[in-house]
Amino acid sequence: METIQSYKCPCCGDALTFLGEKLHCESCGNDFALEDMQHLNEAEGKANSASKYDWEHYEPRSYEDNSEIDxxxxxxxxxxxxxxxxxxxxxxxxxxxxxxxxxxxxxxxxxxxxxxxxxxxxxxxxxxxxxxxxxxxxxxxxxxxxxxxxxxxxxxxxxxxxxxxDCNASISYDAQRITRWSDSNYDYSKTDYYTLFRSGRVxxxxxxxxxxxxxxxxxxxxxxxxxxxxxxxxxxxxxxxxxxxxxxxxxxxxxxxxxxxxxxSTISLFSSTTAGYDIVMPKNSSVNFSxxxxxxxxxxxxxxxxxxxxxxxxxxxxxxxxxxxxxxPIDNGKKWSYFAKTAAIIYGAAAAIAWFLLH
Incomplete structure (x- = not known):
């Protein structure tokens, strides 16, 4: 028997149902194309996979005295x-x-x-x-x-x-873009939410x-x-x-x-490609070394x-x-002397301004 693929709404997390040619969320009312959800699940799967590290075994070499220096x-x-x-x-x-x-x-x-x-x-x-x-x-x-x-x-x-x-990585992010505007009566704010995916080799x-x-x-x-x-x-x-x-x-x-x-370094490098959003938070990452x-x-x-x-x-x-x-280190005597002199200058200036305004 084939495994039935289920999808969750990327907006609210509730289960999606197939309706017409779209996947529909009963909770928040959003519709999604099946192809988009397949790509989304595939990308999330890569970002959620375990990271793998492949380093060679280092064989130390003994120092050989070539009479270069005593x-x-x-x-x-x-x-x-x-x-x-x-x-x-x-x-x-x-x-x-x-x-x-x-x-x-x-x-x-x-x-x-x-x-x-x-x-x-x-x-x-x-x-x-x-x-x-x-x-x-x-x-x-x-x-x-x-x-x-x-x-x-x-x-x-x-x-x-x-x-x-060499590093292959897949990283997902939660992102927000905030738009603000005003009219004569109110200030408005609209927040758009995004799921971003980045993958590549570095x-x-x-x-x-x-x-x-x-x-x-x-x-x-x-x-x-x-x-x-x-x-x-x-x-x-x-x-x-x-x-x-x-x-x-x-x-x-x-x-x-x-x-x-x-x-x-990989996460930082990939994050530099997410410009254009007001808030970007890494969600899941999979980094594989070879x-x-x-x-x-x-x-x-x-x-x-x-x-x-x-x-x-x-x-x-x-x-x-x-x-x-x-x-x-900090010389506290110098520090307090500096602040005392600064306070005296400010106090003197304030007193001079007050005298000028009163006379």
Whole structure:
């Protein structure tokens, strides 16, 4: 026996009955063409289907010593960070906690990245970017501008997992278009309701996911974007003068975040095609990945930690673009002094206006 296909009214949700050449809703009185309802059901079925993710299994490669540069392992006794760096680096402050001098040890090997984006901004330029950004911070304490602390900024290659994939997506939306008009007696408003469907294929390359537990994910994502055209095959020579963190979040552990970033980017991209409506709300979405590839990379970040009033303030600066990310402290004395001066000026101006009006 064939399965009987039933349809629900897209306006009120009640069951539709076939009447003449149309599907009719007894509840709200709307009529719909059978062909339109078939297309609607098909689109809703795609948008309601489960998302599928297909990522390849990443096989890590061991680092091979090609005598490119003498490396050493560095350990922070405070936060436990394990970092690789140039053997010639002197005493330095941990880029993650900023509280201890990291201890140099014998190089024990690490996993070899697939590629690296070399530092394009040296320390002098990174300091200039930070100082310029700090000028925009309101009521910045003078003690926070300590040159000695600022110059403890360290260049770190942060580990990232890079994800590429092809994406097929189907997304449905509830939308509204509101029309308003008036006459001499009343204001009117009419709301038209729509169901929108978007489907298509989009490719993603170099979706980054932070591979370090010690690096703040919010900071590492905020410091993006990078220009991946500057990426080159990894060579140890790029580590000269810098530190390189070892990943402690595996590729497999990063997949959930990659799925979230790709899905959110796809929904955002499709939403940009729904212009012309006053309100658009995503309803259902199905996002399927294929040809998923994973690579291991090192991206350049200047890191700075400054302690002020028993709180550590951390900053990250994109080592390629100079973009600064971080939270600045506020000097409450400066803030209240500013407001007091502003209030005095306003009060004085008001008093002058009042005197002028009375005389």
């Amino acid at each position: 490396l050493a392992n560095y350990n922070c006794p405070s936060c436990g960070a394990e970092i690789t760096g140039d053997d010639t680096l002197g005493s330095t402050v941990c880029p993650y906690c900023g509280q201890s001098t990291i201890v140099k040890g014998q190089f024990e090997g690490t996993l070899r990245p697939d590629y690296i984006i070399p530092f394009k901004i040296d320390k002098k330029a990174a300091l200039a970017y930070f100082e310029q950004d700090a000028k925009k911070a309101p009521f910045l304490p003078d003690a926070f501008k300590n040159k000695k602390k600022i110059e403890e900024m360290a260049g770190v290659y942060v580990p990232f997992w890079m994800f590429d994939c 490719g993603f390359t170099n979706i980054p996911v932070d591979g370090s537990k010690k690096a703040d994910d919010a900071y590492m994502e905020a410091v993006e974007p990078y220009n991946y055209e500057d990426a080159v095959e990894f060579s140890g020579v790029y580590l000269a003068g810098y530190l390189a963190d070892k990943y402690d979040v595996s590729a497999q552990e990063s997949i959930d975040r990659a799925n979230e970033r790709v899905t959110n 040809n998923g590839k994973i690579r291991y990379s090192l991206l350049p970040v200047w890191m700075l930690n400054i302690k002020y009033m028993d709180k550590m303030y951390s900053f990250a600066i994109n080592g390629q673009t100079g973009k600064v990310v971080g939270e600045y």
